Amino acid sequence: MSSSCFRVFVFSCLPVVAMAQAPAAGNAQNGRELFVKYSCYACHGYDGHGGAGARLVPLPMTVDRFTAYVRSPRTPQMPSYSPKVLTDAQLADIWAHVKSMPASRGASDIPLLARIMSGK
Numbered sequence: 676m677s678s679s680c681f682r683v684f685v686f687s688c689l690p691v692v693a694m695a696q697a698p699a700a701g702n703a704q705n706g707r708e709l710f711v712k713y714s715c716y717a718c719h720g721y722d723g724h725g726g727a728g729a730r731l732v733p734l735p736m737t738v739d740r741f742t743a744y745v746r747s748p749r750t751p752q753m754p755s756y757s758p759k760v761l762t763d764a765q766l767a768d769i770w771a772h773v774k775s776m777p778a779s780r781g782a783s784d785i786p787l788l789a790r791i792m793s794g795k
């Protein structure tokens with residue numbers, strides 16, 4: 676294959692692959708950056724497992740409930756983020772990121788803790 680032919684091959688296929696891998700709602704990679712940029716991590720931890728704020732992972736909320744919560748949190752400890760600060764699309768990205776973060780393993784899935792708990 677000549678190099679120009681190869682280039683045509685690469686550029687005609689790449690966008691198709693990228694589209695096929697895009698998640699249904701929200702871009703988790705972009706959400707990861709927004710999670711840091713808008714300080715969510717400061718209260719919820721980089722891994723979403725909580726610090727001063729609540730544990731976010733695993734997240735049971737739909738993207739709509741998530742957006743509604745972040746727009747007007749039930750607690751005064753969390754700032755509200757208006758659409759001027761974070762658009763619905765950006766919140767969908769953050770939601771996708773939070774959804775993609777792994778939950779922590781249960782104690783019984785960690786060999787040392789399982790042994791301690793069983794008393795053996």
Ligand code: HEC
Nearest residue numbers: 713714715717718727728729741744745750752753754769
């Ligand atoms: C200054 C600290 C702070 C920041 C910054 C913050 N949060 Fe929170 N957030 C909290 C606290 C505290 C709660 C827990 C409220 C409770 O226990 O009911 C909370 C709760 C939540 C909940 C509800 C969790 C649940 O299961 O009820 C979501 C979703 C959430 N935050 C998302 C975000 C996102 C997304 C950002 C960034 C855009 C963010 N938070 C930034 C403090 C913060």
